[in-house]
Structures are given as C-alpha cells and as structure tokens.
Amino acid sequence: MAQLKNYLKFFPLQLFFLHFKKNQALMLVWLVLFGIITQNVALSFGIPYLFLSPEYLNEVSNLSYFILGFGIGGFFMAFHLYSYLILGPSFPFIATLARPFYKFCINNSFIPLLFLIFLIKNIYQLEYYEDLKSLNNIHFYVLSLVAGVVAFLVIAMLYFRLTNKNSDKFTSQKENLAKSIFIRPFTYMKLGASIKYRPVYYMKSLFVIKQTRTVEHYDKEMFEKVLKQNQFNATLFELIVVFSFIGLGLFQGNDVLLIPAATSIMLLFTLFIMIFSIIYSWLRKWTLAIIVVLAVLLNYLSYHTEYWSLKSYAYGLDYQSNVPYNLNSLIDIQYNDSLLAADLATHIEILKNWKRKAAKSQGLRKPKLIIINVSGGGLRAALWTFNVMQKLNEAFEGKFMKSTHLITGASGGMLGASYFRELYYQADSLGINLNDSTYFDQMGDDLLNSLSFTLVTNDLFLRRGDHDFQGKSYEADRGLIFEKDFNDNTESILNQPLGYYVTPEQKSDIPLVILSPTIVNDGRRLIIGAQPYGFLNGTNFESKDVGPENIELIKLFKDNSPYDLSFLTALRMNATFPYVLPMVNLPTSPEIAAMDAGIRDNYGIKTSLRYIKALQDWISKNTSGIILLEIRDINKDYSLMSHNNISIKDRLLKPVGNFYGNYLHAQEYNASELFEFAEQSNLAIDKISFLLRKNPEDKISLSWHLTEIEKVKINKAFENQTNQKELVKLIHLLR
Template sequence: MLLFWIVLFAFTTQAFANKLGIPSQFLSPEYQGVVGITSFMILGFALGAFIMAFNIYTYINHAHRFPFLGTLSRPFFKFCINNFIIPVAFIITYIWSSSAFLGAIELKTSFEIFLDMSAFLFGNALFIGLAFIYFFPTNKNIFKITGLSEAEFEAKLEKSIARNKKRGYRIPSVTEGSRWRVDTYLVNPFRVNLARESQHYDTETLKKVFYQNHVNASLFEAIIVLVFFVIGIFQHNDFFVIPAAASVCLVFTVVLMAISIVMSRLKGWTLTFFVILFLLVNWASSNWDILNQANYAYGLNYDKEPVAYNLATIDSLNNDLVRVNIDREHHERILKSKVIQIGGRDKSEKPKLVIVNATGGGLRSTLWTMRTLQYADSITLGKLMQHSVLMTGSSGGIIGASFFRELVLRKDSLGESIYGQTYRDKSSSDILNRVLFTFATNDIFIRFRRTQVDGKSYILDRGKTFENQLNRNTDNVMNKKLHDYYKPVSGGLIPMIVMAPSITNDGRRLLISSQPISFLSYEYPDLRDQLNIGSENIEFGRIFSQHDANDLRFTSALRMNATFPYIMPYANLPTEPKIEVMDAGLRDNLGTKITAQYLKVFQDWIEENTSGIIILQIRDTEKFTEPKEGNVSILDRLTNPIGSFYGNYFNDQDYNMDQLLEILQSSYEVPIYKIPLELRYELDEEIPLSWHLTALEKKMINEAIYRPHNEESLVKLKTLLH
C-alpha cells in the first residue's frame, strides 16, 4: 500500500521515470488538449478517489487497533481525519512541484497557477465530500448498533461493570494484544479530544461496529470499481477521456480497493488468497481464451487455420528464387519510373536517390521527423521526396514519415501547404491520455467489448484505442489498408515504407510493406551452405497471404512497429504457435539494416543508373556524446554492468550499423552520402520518450532544425539535390 504512495511521490518530485515523461503527466495534466482548470480538477478528483481507497484500506486493516473509535459518532470520518499525514504531505508536495513546473515549463502566470491549484484542491475535496455523503448516514457506531442513546448506553454499561467487578473478572479488549495506545485524537482539523477508554465496552458490540463499517466500506468500493468499469464503455467520447495521470490514480485506486474488499472478508488469509488466485489465473490464461485475450493486427483474418510457424515454413518462404526475381524486376521498374520522374534521362548527370532512416522515440520522434521532412523538402523545392525511394526505421519516426508521405500524396487536394505548422501540431497531438484511460477502465478487467474492422470482429483494447487516436489526430488520412499504397508506390509517386517489428518468440524481424519484398528475406544458397547463415527476416505479405495480409490496416502496421512494452500490447498473429511482435527499435532503431540490404540487392542497377545514394538519418537524440565523468561508488560498481548494457544499447547498434555501411560503401562504385539531422538539446532539457509532449517540448523540437549542425547538414543535402 505504501508502495503506491512512494511511486506517486517519486513521480511528483521528478525522481523517477523522467525519461518516459511520466512526471510531466502529473505536474501538467492535459484534458482535451488543454492544461488548465478542468484537467487539474479531474486529476484532483481522481487523487481524491485514491485517498479514500487508502483510508478504507487502512481502516479495514487497522481500525481494530483503536477500539475507542467504535464509541464515537462517525468513526470512519474520525479515522480519516487522523490518517491525514501521508495524503496531506503528498498534496503539499504536489502543489509545490506542480506550481514550479507550470511556471518554468508551461510558462504560466502566478494567477493561472493559483487557479489550477485551486481547481486541483476542489476536485480532491469534491470526491472526498461525495464519499462522506455516502458514509455519514450508512456507517454505524456503538450507539446505533445497540439502539440506545449515549446516556442510556452509559447507564447500562455502569451496571454491567459493577456486576463484573463483584464477579472478579475483567472484560477483554476487542484488540487483545494488538491495541495501540492513543491518548488524544483529532475530532476535526482544529480540535483535539482525549481518547475514551474502551476496555469496559462489550467486545462483541465493538466488533459489530467495525464489521458493519468494513462491509459498508467494501460496498462503497465495489460501487466505485463498477462506476470505473461503466465509464470505460464511453471511452470513444472525448468528454470521458481523462488526463493520463488521473488514469494512473484510477488504476492504483482499483487495485487498492480490490485488496480492501478481499481483506474485509478474509483478514489474515488475504495474501494466501491472492497468491492462489495468481497461480490459478496464470494457469487458466494458458488454457482459456477469455483470460488470455490477445491483441490483434486489425484487418487480418484470424478465423482461418493458423500458419505453422516453424523452421520448415520459414525455409520454404525464404528460398523461392523465382519469387525473388519477380520482386526484383518489380522494384527495378519502380526505380526506373522514379528516375524518369526526376528527369534523369534528359540530364547528362545521373540523379541521386534518397533513403530516409528515422529513429524511434515516441511522439518526440514523430514530431521531429515531421519537422525535418517538411523543412528539408521545402528548401529543396520538393526534390527530397521526389528523389526518395525508401523510408524505414522504427516507432514514432516512421509514424511521422508516414504522415508526411501521405500529405505529399494528397498535396494537390489539400487546402493548405503541406509544410505548415498545422500538420506539425496534428502529428504531435496527445495519444497517451486515451491509451491509459482505456487501460484503466477496460484492459485491467476481463474484456468483453468488441470492435468491427472491415467486417471482422476483434476484442477492443488500448491497441485499437492507439490507432483510433492516431487517426483522429491526423484527420484519418492514414486510415487505409496496407494494399491501398500499392499503386502510389509502384507508380513512383511516393517512396516505399518498410517496417520491421521484432518477433518476440525468436528475435526474427517481420518485414511489412505494401510492395512484395521477398529479396530482403531470401537465403542465398552460397551464404547459407558455406557460412551457415540464414535470413533473420520474414515477409509479412507472404507468410499471411491466406489471412488477408493486404487488408491489414496501415495504422496496425505502424502500431506493431512502435509497440513499446507495457504501454501498448504485443500484437498476436495467426500462427501456430502464436507469435507476438514488438517495437522495431529492439533490433534496428534507425532502419540501417533494411537500407543496407536494399542497397546490396539493387547495387548493379543503382551503380548503372544513378550518381549516388543519400541516406538521410533523422535521429531523435544526439549520436556522439561526451563520456560520463565522476568517481565510481560501490553502488555504481554493482549497477554498472546492467546499467551499461541498457545505457549503451542504442550506441552499440550505431557502431554495428556504421560498420555495415562502411563495408557496403567499400564495394560500391558510386558514393553513399550519410546526412544526419539530430534533435540535440542540453542535458537538463531532455525530452522524454512518451506519447505526450508539453508545449515547451514541442517548441524545442520545432526550433532544433535551426541549430548549426542541422543547418550544415541541410546545406549539404540541398547541394547534392541541386
């Protein structure tokens, strides 16, 4: 129970999860795109629910240690007043931290901050007040239990005590051996009373008081949990989509209330109950689908017999040379069409082709990729996208690239410039609030609601919520099937996008594209036989050709390519055994491996028909940083092995991929230019990895394009595409 408070304090003081952006969700909650009075009131209301859950939990667990409470009017209310230290300390800490954050980051005035904090306190008081409206008339004390007035009860009690003294025995305490000494207590926040002795009260009567209070509290908790569940039904209504921090508070509240409900009935057997329940659910989840509700790739047909996922299937898919040759010829026609559109045949100098690589990094990467592509394409007078043949990478970077690619495809029908601020704002709109709200009100329960996609039925969860919100933010321009991009790409109108989410079962990569790309997964016999090398890639369109692979929603492909653990569910695919996929950044954050394979396959054609390749690397972090300084402590020595592995994970990828490109360049007869565009910022300005950005973070990202290192890269790009 205290763990929840520790986590909340850590979030509020920015002592934990800063890189994931969670503290900013608490310190500047956003509701319907606005950080203001309403968002703070909702967060305060949700925190009020958690505070009441905390009070109920401690009352059920510890009220028996204070038997004098049973002799007071409104015992639960008195208990809550005296249980104030942790909640009040948190509220004070929150107001202090949030006020500082709003002033420094959101650039709010003192009066605006005052209004926000007042709204937070009002929301907090509102829930607590509503809770006590329920408890005041329904909770009973010892006088209500016996049906006597206080005077009548005391008179009867005196007679009972006198009889007991004559008989020579004392009445045992209701908490024999567990009562804590209390001399004074708060009647209200401004008045202190002496605690009444309770040993002479009838034990069974006091037990009845606490039992009635516990049952009443449990009923209240059950009602609240049910209300949360019902609210989840309206998750598609913007009015009900509360700030992400409020959803976190709701999750904590539901968990704490569930524990309290069980504890009120089972007491000391509660831990045993939850251990047994966990083991049973864990066993049942592997046998009953209702407890193991998978997430789906929308558009795929899951009713057909699953594909056998084994080495034999993989071998048959990756060794079809006839298919490879057909696909290569298809892509050479695309390249030829691209060169013709550029005007290469009419020039003495052959054109250069562009490949765009974009790293993952949540919404910061989405906005940064969008910003860089807009700016680079505008200063080159549209030549960047005209020369681009391939886009690849991971997570938010490919979402931003996909959005801009779609705008390029629609530019003649749009009412405004594709380089405008409007589209950057759309690409950086919040996604996290709705995703966490769905998790809090739907995914932690047994999911029974379903959604229809192209006539196929799927379980509704936060994966679908993510796609719906992405489509809302981008005006539904990417609400398409994967196959809808076949003609625009094959006709050379827009570049091909290849996504490569990682298969969690065996570490292979699932290559998703609107075009056939069997050449990227082909196992060349000489390499396989002589070097014992097999392909790590599996072509999505071929392995699921009988499961309507072409009907896959494009947003599902984007989501699978951007599935950060825990925030979004892994997508299950129709295979036997089932495979799950997650973020492409696990294997290749920048998309360099796909790029290198593509360049190797079409090396002969590129050398004959172009004057070189430009690899535009869009990075959401700085590639080269100064080594860390400082003395190493004993704790550092213990944690460095693990910390070094995770801290240098993407650095290791960069070193390996640079070496790969170096080897490739040495075999190429035309130059390969690598142009980086990096989102750099000071250490104390780090932008978190999240699906939410603050106003200041958006401003930092938009302005980063003008930094000297990026201006230098853009000049080089413009020169090469002259």
C-alpha cells in the same frame, strides 16, 4: 520525558509510523508517486508532466486539473479505507467517537496532505518556468485541483456519515446487528487480546486536537460490532467505486470520458488498493495466499481459454486459418530463387520510375538517391520527423520527396514520416499546403489519455466491443484506441489497407515504406511493406540453414489477406512500446507476436543497407550516389562511463542494468559497423543527420504525450546551428 511520551502517542504520528511497519507495499506506492511529482522518477518517459500539466480534450485547463484532483481524491480515499481495515482494530477508542471513520481519515491524512503540497509546489514551478503560464492561471489550476480532491472526499464522507455508527448508537440496535447476514462475513475480525496502541491525543478536526477517552469500561463485543459494521460499509463503498470505474469502459468511445492520463494512473492504483482491501476484509490472513492462487489460475486460463487469452489483433488479417511457423516453412518461403528474381525485377522497375522523376527534379542525368532513416522515440520522434520533412519540403520548394526513394525506421519516427508521405501523396487532390503548421499541431496531439483510460477500464478487467475492418471483425483493445486516436489526429488520411500503397509505390508517386517490427518469439524481424522484399535476406541463398532473419508479412500470410492489413495497425506494430501498447498476435501455429521495431534496429540503418546491397549494381550505374538521411531524436553517445569503486549494490544491479542501459549504444555500434562496410563498396554514400537533441539532458519526454513547451522545443530544433549546417550540406549534395 512524560510530555515527550505523550507527543509520541499522538494518533497521527502513531498511524504514520505504523504504516511503515504494516503497510510497506502501500508505502512503496507512495514513494513512487512522490518520486513522479518531484520529477525524480520516470522523467524521461514524461510521466511527471502528466501530473503537473494534465490535458483533457487536448488542452490544459481548469477542468483537466479538477478531473485529476477527483482521481487523486479517489486514491486518497482508497488509502484511508485500506488503512482503516488494516490498522483500525489496533485503535479501539475510535469506536467511541462520533463519525469514527471520518475522524480516522483526518488523523491518517499526513501523507496525502504532504503529497498534495508537493504536487502543488511542482505545478507552480513547471507551469510558471517552463510552460510560461501567468500566476493567475496557475492559481485557478491549483484551486481546481484541490476542488477535485475535496469533491471526491465529500461524496465519500456523505456516504459514511449516513451508514456508519459509533458505540452510542449500537445499544438500541444490538440484536438486529448481531443477526444481520450482511455482517456475518466479518464476525471473525477481533480486536485481539491485547491492545498495543493507546494514543493520548488525536485530531478531532484539521485544527482541533483533543485528548482520547479511556475505553476499558466499554464492552469489547460492542467495539467489534462497530468495527465490523464500519468495515462492511467500507467494503460496500469500495465495490461501488470499483464497478463504477470498470463500467466507464462501456463508454470508451465517448471523448468526454477520456480523462487525463495521470487520472487513469491514479485510477489504476485506486482500483488495485480497493480490490485488495475487499479481499482482505473477507479473507484476512489468507489474502496473500488467495491472491497467489488467483494469479496462477488467471495465468492458466489465459493459456487454455480463448476468453482470457487477451489477444491483440492485426486488423485486416484473416484469422480463420493458421500458417505453419517453423524453420522449414520459413526457409521455403524466404529462400526462393525464383521469387528473389521477381522481387528484384519489381524494385528495378520502381527505381526506373523513381529515376525519371528525380532526374527531372534535380536537373541531373544521374540523380542522387535519398533514403530516409528515422529513429524511434514515441510522440517526440513522430513530431520531430514530421517537422524535419516539412521543413525540407519547404527548403527544396516541394521537390524533396521526388528525390526520396525509401523511408524506414522504428516506432514514432515512422508515424511522422508516414503521415507526411500521405499528405504529399494527396496534396494535389485535396488541395493540401504541405507547409501549413496545422499539420504539425495535429501530429503533436495527445495519444496517451484514451490509451491509458482504456487500459484501466477495459483491458485489465472486462473487454468489450468489436472492430470491423475490411469485412472482418476483431475484439477491441487499447491498441485499437491508439489507432483511432492517431487516425482522428491525422483526419483519417492514413486509414487505408496495405494494398492501397501497391500502385503509387510502384509508380514512384511516393517513396517506399518498410516497417520491421520484431517477432518476440525468436527475435526475427517481420518485414511489412506493400512490395516484396525477399532480397533483404541477401541474394545468395546457399548454405543458409539457420533460417531467414527477415520474414515478409505478405509472403508468410499470402492466404490470410495480407494486403487487407490496416496500415494504421502496421504502424502500431512497428511502434509497440512494451506494456503501453499490447503485442500483436498473429495467425500462425505456434502463435507468434510482434512488437516494436526498435528492439532490433532503432534507426532503420540495417534495412537501408540491406536494400542498397541487393540493388547496388543498378544504383551504381544509374545514380550519382546515395544520401542516407537520418532523422534522429538524439545524438550518438559513445561517452565512457566509469566508477573508481564498485559497491555491493553495483555488483548486484550492474550486470542487468548495464545490459539494458547500453542497449541503444550496442545498436549504435552495430549501425556504425554496417555503415563502414557499405562505404567500402563502389557506391558513393553520404550521410546527413538532423538531430532533435544534442545530449540526453535536453528534456523531451519519451511518451505518447507532449507538453506545449516540448512541442515548442521540437519546432525550433531544426533552426539550431547543427541542423542548419546539415541542411546546407544537403543542398550542396543535391545541387
């Protein structure tokens, strides 16, 4: 029994259990990280792949793993520093050891080592079984990862070796230390009247266990001075690291510094832990209260001051004056009969131009009118949409786009569709081969690494830099970085103002594109397009006192240079996934903000059917029918989920969880209902659906980053039996 008690007084074991007693918040962070690397947390968003297969400069390499390891080493050190500040006073024997902080870290390394072991195990599994890498490659990846971890820890330990002292070294410096103005902020940190934790054994190194010495004969004041001095050095180190990381934001335009996204995630955790440690070392029991006060103050400043408002801008729009945004002004703008007649006339002329080209392409007097609806879903939807359009162009020998009149939808799908549309438009002038696989590869390039890096080093702390577009200057943020990355990946082909598309759309040289981000303030849709779309609110404006559902950007901001709006910004607004990308603030009074179109219509069906209804008379007389072509990242799911018993946890979580969990299902029901109404009209409507995944278990990340194996899955999906049947059906309809 006595021996068992001695084992229970093993220093690493005491620290491990003490973390769960005093560091619950930090243990929750560890729990999340363990869940991520074991692919049990955030798998659908692809977060585990960022850790298991990191990319640097668009490739998985030894260097990318080293950088990830360096970031993980920084988090490990933040964990040790925070633990030392919180738990150090409970273990006075540390002050008697040579290199006390180093010894503390060794004994506090059980959780970090366990994390590293789990990470390495899962790297082997992913890279070998999914990315099909050789064992030799994986060995070097793991060695690079470990080298990165060790590199940061060695740098930190060298610092503490030069600065920290134990009790033996204080005897000759007693007076100087007591008078040091730098140590005075820590003078209230006491060991306490009673020492609760007295370990019997500790780890002198990773492979050596020693028995602790008794400390009763040591001067308590000396212990406190050792602790204060070590804590001061720890705080100084944390300040250096924090400002160094934030300083990296000054070089956000340098590709070399755009570290892997997983490193940015670890960096974010590291920064918060270190900042909390710094505050705690000074304020101790007041820490939580001060943090709450700072949060309230920051919230107040964000509302009442320009600098702290952290706005994201629609590049190209004029922000010099604000447009009234209220029910009366919206009714005046959108419910205007004369503008409605002009809008319809504009689109009838566009349809006439479309008919001439489509009839020649299809060899029919009354051609089929194709409307493409694309789903949201991050980079997977973007790449899948582009892949399908590229394969259809090849299958129809370059004639498919001549039959396509309108493209609409949400999020990533519209990025892929817009990229293909632009390549199609410039194919002749630039000598582009639309079937070239190079464009597929470019579309799949990473959009997350620099985005997450900018979020951590720039947006959260100190914003810097401006962006000029169409003669106007704006504050830069991660939204701009997203646009720049997408622009670079697509060789600047989409870096155009909205007005650039007015003429080619009117001539029907390219299909119409309608974007519809959601206005966060009231749930209405902001319609963005190069043409006017007043008829999307219907063609009968009588008794519509509730106001319009759809607000046209070019009409709302007619005096704010709407045609100067960057098309890249418009695509970003349409794809603003919450928190990952910032909501875009618009120049209205009161101010409104826009974000992802998928909040209201993740498949574009609402926009398409409203367009058809408004122009159904012309379409009925001049076409042989409509083909609604869906490019979806997943099949419709109407499965019935039920449980025999409902637990207390279910009663607490299901009301909220079911609301969000069934959100896309509700959109599916609404879309099906709308389509049923459309089928009851006198129009012949056929639906073609190309599906990336048949069920949710087919793992492809909802993210702005894809692994190589995920790209291969997307590239091959068009060849599956379901999609080939849909292709045959489409060919038959256009024959």
